[in-house]
Amino acid sequence: MFCFQCEQTAGCSGCTKNVGVCGKTANTANLQDKLTGALIGLAKACGSNQKTENTDRIIIEGLFTTVTNVNFNDNTLEEMIEKVHREKERIAPGCVACISRCDNTDDYNMDELWNSDEDICSLKSLILFGIRGMAAYAYHGLVLGYEDSEVNEFFYRALSVISYDLSSDKLLETVLKVGEVNLKCMELLDRANTDAYGTPTPTKVPLTIEKGPFIVISGHDLKDLELLLKQTEDKGINIYTHGEMLPAHGYPELKKYSHLKGNFGTAWQNQQKEFDNIKGPVLFTTNCLMPVKESYSDRVFTTEVVSYPEMVHIGEDKDFTPVINKALELGGYEEDKKLTGINGGEYVTTGFAHGTVLSVADKVIDGVKTGKISHFFLVGGCDGARVGRNYYTDFVKQTPKDSIILTLACGKYRFNDLDLEDIEGLPRIMDMGQCNDAYSAIKVATALAEAFQCEVNQLPLSMVLSWYEQKAVCILLTLLYLGIKDIYLGPTLPAFISPNVLKVLVDNYNISPITTPEEDLKKILNK
Structure with a gap:
């Protein structure tokens, strides 16, 4: 395997052994490369063929799947690769059977990128990793019904550029274009969130876990939190945010739910310690999942593009009944459990958006x-x-x-x-x-x-x-x-x-x- 897309990469140079520092195996890393190569082939196939909204979603979903700490499941990665191939065949049905093949729409071999000139590899990596991050934002906007044609079109352009033989100056132009389009994407998601849930207001969030059944929800997807809050209303189950879900407490349309109680634990990298024998289930909605420890493996659930072997996945129907039943089964803590932040504080404050x-x-x-x-x-x-x-x-x-x-x-x-x-x-x-x-x-x-x-x-x-x-x-x-x-x-x-x-x-x-x-x-x- 070769991977150097995250900060914790081995030796500050790249993970090359059988398991990456993040916990993904060499096979998983290679499948993510294969998925990226398939996405590049699909993007180039759309250069002269008609794409659809479904194509846009597949491109965005595929890129998001390859972000660090999202997908550790080889089976779902293989399914995603096959989905990309089916879409390419639908868009350009004659390519595979073409007598005079041009190879322009074939899957891109990522080894060509990793083994290219150091500066070219660096600039193309900035483009690739940048659009992977932007795809996460585009995905969250899409879930709320918001998308932008310029943002969507750019994913195709940027993916195609990775396979082109371009000068450093031309690649640098695309690097900065990633930043420009991402600004538009972040603005879109900001509008999607505030239109759906109101303008955040300053809110003091307790870190104490009240006694009784509870569910911890982690990640970034506010829509998943809303659905969970609706499905747990009047069931005697409290909801606690974790990690990047903390800012949800500032949104009026989410904080109105009285059983959205507080925040569990600290940042994502502490989860293996903080979730040890946790008395409630944890729902991961986006990235920041770490390899799951045995002491809480029976109470981790995933949804959207997050996937981990042998964990229960909540599909597109968004029926969180398995999570709810697990919360009731575990019963929560018998007495209030007082947690603190890293510096000993008993609460944190959020909601200071623009x-x-x-x-x-x-x-x-x-x-x-x-x-x-x-x-x-x-x-x-x-x-x-x-x-x-x-x-x-x-x-x-x-x-x-x-x-x-x-x-x-x-x-x-x-x-x-x-x-x-x-x-x-x-x-x-x-x-x-x-x-x-x-x-x-x-x-x-x-x-x-x-x-x-x-x-x-x-x-x-x-x-x-x-x-x-x-x-x-x-x-x-x-x-x-x-x-x-x-x-x-x-x-x-x-x-x-x-x-x-x-x-x-x-x-x-x-x-x-x-x-x-x-x-x-x-x-x-x-x-």
């Missing part, structure tokens, strides 16, 4: 003008298991007391239970939501720049980001497309960024690897 923050924009602007707010730090991104991520906890603790910390995605679990007080009624830590809610941070930054009649790069705003998987990649590309500079990135730089490509990013955007909180803060504040 609608909320911009509603108090006058107060924020006045705080800057009067010197009560000295700086904004966007400390967000993925969490992970690699040593060194305590950097983000220490960084936040050491930020000036007159600064605001904007945060999003699961990296916030490193510090979101800290009590840093407030500034003139504004909390110093504002959780803006899931990783896709980077759109909220962009909206706030551009609004502040307009208010102060300056460029975003001239604001007292610094971005200190952590990455793990492909959704973080597409967000980074969006920030680069917008011309955002001086981003601090960690805990390590991506293995798929070659030295020459890194030089381009440093020269043009001044991207910096994180060092120590003390040194980076000194550099930022003395700028």
